[in-house]
Amino acid sequence: GQNIDQPTEMTATEGAIVQINCTYQTSGFNGLFWYQQHAGEAPTFLSYNVLDGLEEKGRFSSFLSRSKGYSYLLLKELQMKDSASYLCAAADNYGQNFVFGPGTRLSVLP
Amino acid sequence: DSGVTQTPKHLITATGQRVTLRCSPRSGDLSVYWYQQSLDQGLQFLIQYYNGEERAKGNILERFSAQQFPDLHSELNLSSLELGDSALYFCASNQGGFQETQYFGPGTRLLVL
Numbered sequence: 023g024q025n026i027d028q029p030t031e032m033t034a035t036e037g038a039i040v041q042i043n044c045t046y047q048t049s050g051f052n053g054l055f056w057y058q059q060h061a062g063e064a065p066t067f068l069s070y071n072v073l074d075g076l077e078e079k080g081r082f083s084s085f086l087s088r089s090k091g092y093s094y095l096l097l098k099e100l101q102m103k104d105s106a107s108y109l110c111a112a113a114d115n116y117g118q119n120f121v122f123g124p125g126t127r128l129s130v131l132p
Numbered sequence: 133d134s135g136v137t138q139t140p141k142h143l144i145t146a147t148g149q150r151v152t153l154r155c156s157p158r159s160g161d162l163s164v165y166w167y168q169q170s171l172d173q174g175l176q177f178l179i180q181y182y183n184g185e186e187r188a189k190g191n192i193l194e195r196f197s198a199q200q201f202p203d204l205h206s207e208l209n210l211s212s213l214e215l216g217d218s219a220l221y222f223c224a225s226n227q228g229g230f231q232e233t234q235y236f237g238p239g240t241r242l243l244v245l
Contacts, residue, residue: 053231064134064222064236065175072231109175113230118188120165120230122175 026123028110033129038100042126044093044110052113056084056095059125060106068095068108097128105130135159136237138223144243150211153240155223157204163187163226164206165234166198170219180230181206187229213244 026046034040046054053072057065071077071086071093083096095108110123135158145151157164166178168191177190181200192198195213200206210217220241224234 055233064238066134066236067233070233111175119190120177120180120188122177124174 026110026112026121028108028123028126030124031127031129033131034100036100036102036130036132039096039098040100040128042095042097042108042110042128044095044123046091046093046110046112046123048091048112048114048121050114051088054084054086054093055111055113056082056093057109057111057122058106059109065109100130102130102132104128134235134237136223136225136235138221138237138240140240141238142241142243144245145213146245147213147215149213149244150209151213151242153208153210153221153223153242155206155208155225155237157206157223157225158235161225161227161235162204163228164200164204165224166192166206166208167222167224167236168219169222169239170216175222178208182228210242215244218242218244 028044056068059065069084076085081098086093107125107127109125113120137156139154162183165180169175178192179198180188184200195211198208220239222239223237226232
């Protein structure tokens with residue numbers, strides 16, 4: 023089966039850097055995704071990692087360690103609009119399941 | 133705007149009833165995914181269709197069923213509704229499988245009274 027864990031809530035200050043961690047256990051692994059979801063809205067894609075290492079995309083970066091079953095999303099120069107839930111999700115190696123973590127609700131304070 | 137459309141936006145119904153949710157994928161996408169998001173269980177994968185055929189099945193109840201039509205739009209049928217079925221139902225699409233980015237529609241908010 024698959025299990026994904028993330029912190030429930032985090033708080034950070036505008037302009038700061040925040041790291042949201044995700045640990046996963048999957049029967050097979052075919053990549054890890056991060057999605058952003060504002061309250062009442064649809065999730066939107068942020069990043070995808072299938073190989074170990076850091077992927078940078080503007081203010082957002084995502085890191086993956088497959089041997090440790092660990093990923094993090096790094097948000098730099100935080101803005102108020104970054105207040106949202108961040109969902110970690112993993113696809114299994116058999117293409118039969120896609121599991122989202124519980125999401126981390128990030129609050130950015132002025 | 134992701135290019136994925138869902139109707140209706142809101143739906144209120146009673147326990148025991150049956151409803152149909154509709155999804156039109158992005159132009160060119162062959163895969164459609166259905167998800168349920170409730171407050172206590174987060175975002176749960178229900179089922180995937182690819183070019184009209186069921187490809188993967190997640191935590192979908194037997195009371196729920198789906199299909200994808202030749203024009204690639206999809207419908208999710210929910211029957212014998214219970215209070216616990218109240219949730220946001222999202223449809224997503226892409227060109228292939230789970231390893232590709234999924235584009236989510238705006239969702240249908242279902243309230244069962």
